[in-house]
Amino acid sequence: MLRDNTPNERIVQLEANGGVMENGCTTPNFLPGFNLECYPNQDSTKYIDSLQLDTVHTILRGTLRYKGFCSNTLGLIRLGLLSDKPHPSLQFTDNLTWKEFMCDLLNLKRDTSVNTIRSVVLQQLKNESQLETIDQLGLLSEDILVEKRSNPLDTLSNWLAKRLSYGPNERDIVILHHEVGVTWPSVSREENELKTIEMVIYGDQKYTAMAKIVGLPTAIVTRMLVDNEISDRGVVKPVKRTIYQSILHELKREGISWTEKTIKK
The missing domain is CATH 1.10.1870.10 (Domain 3, Saccharopine reductase)
Incomplete structure (x- = not known):
């Protein structure tokens, strides 16, 4: 589901049983060398409240796959x-x-x-x-x-x-790509920017890429709890700045890096 908060606000819902694969598959305009395609991943609107995105016009959470996956x-x-x-x-x-x-x-x-x-x-x-x-x-x-x-x-x-298990000379890859369109109010006019965050992680002989990006944050948070660096208790989402900034800092030290860009529009 996509939320479109334009003057003609609407929620776009794609049917199950192939509707997403048939009508929701698109070709992204980034990393052309990987020959990727993207399709909507479940209900995107549920992230509006948890990530405090009440002012967004459109939100889409998608899954990346190699070309041909959807078909x-x-x-x-x-x-x-x-x-x-x-x-x-x-x-x-x-x-x-x-x-x-x-x-x-x-x-x-x-x-x-x-x-x-x-x-x-x-x-x-x-x-x-x-x-x-x-x-x-x-x-x-x-x-x-x-x-x-x-x-x-x-x-x-x-x-x-x-x-489809990996062979001796094969490795996995994890690709994450975020795009955030921003309109900044200005004295004379509105200024538009596109902010992107992109991460490409490969597996190696020791760990798969998926094990790295899932296991390392889990291990870091566990250490933070043991060392009392996190005061919150219970089920806590990692959306608080005091939590995620420490995690991101340690991930970089572990070799998990990403690229951030800002494009004026």
């Missing part, structure tokens, strides 16, 4: 592979292959040939790239057995965690 995920959705509803084939069938499970999802006989399944999938999706993704993920395999969970989503997630 290929949309294909998985349309085939029912991301459904969180229980499926009988995952509860009452022994030694089920991925090809047989695809037949069940497509209402085909289990002895249907792989070529015929491909044709049916292509006819349903009308997208060659989505079909290629289904094939590359091993979802048409006649040999790989499904490690069944209660629903297609959990079953596929369990399979992809193994299929």
Whole structure:
């Protein structure tokens, strides 16, 4: 959901079951070398109160992925592979292959040939790239057995965690990009600025990038609590300046850095 606090204030809501992937996916205008795309991540309006952003005109929290993610995920959705509803084939069938499970999802006989399944999938999706993704993920395999969970989503997630695990020479990356548009009141006129904060962190042989940006702040806050540097008690969000500034300072000492820019408009 996006909040648009212009004179024609409105809340834009994208439907589930592929609506976000189909209608909300855009190409960002930063870091072109990474070939990224962005889509809205859940309800952005809930951050207005917690971050004290009552005066904002528009707010969007998005997720960055490599180009093609939205389209290929949309294909998985349309085939029912991301459904969180229980499926009988995952509860009452022994030694089920991925090809047989695809037949069940497509209402085909289990002895249907792989070529015929491909044709049916292509006819349903009308997208060659989505079909290629289904094939590359091993979802048409006649040999790989499904490690069944209660629903297609959990079953596929369990399979992809193994299929797409990092190899010996691969590493993860975390990219964060913030844009804040500001209008400053002036004596003669209003002045507009765009402030950006950008962070690109790579994993290494010791830690993944995700482990660094999640684990280090947690460790820093734990030390701060032990040393009584945080007087607040209970569940405390890290939006207080006295808390987050100390965390950011120590993160820089640990090699977690970011770039800040201000562009006059």
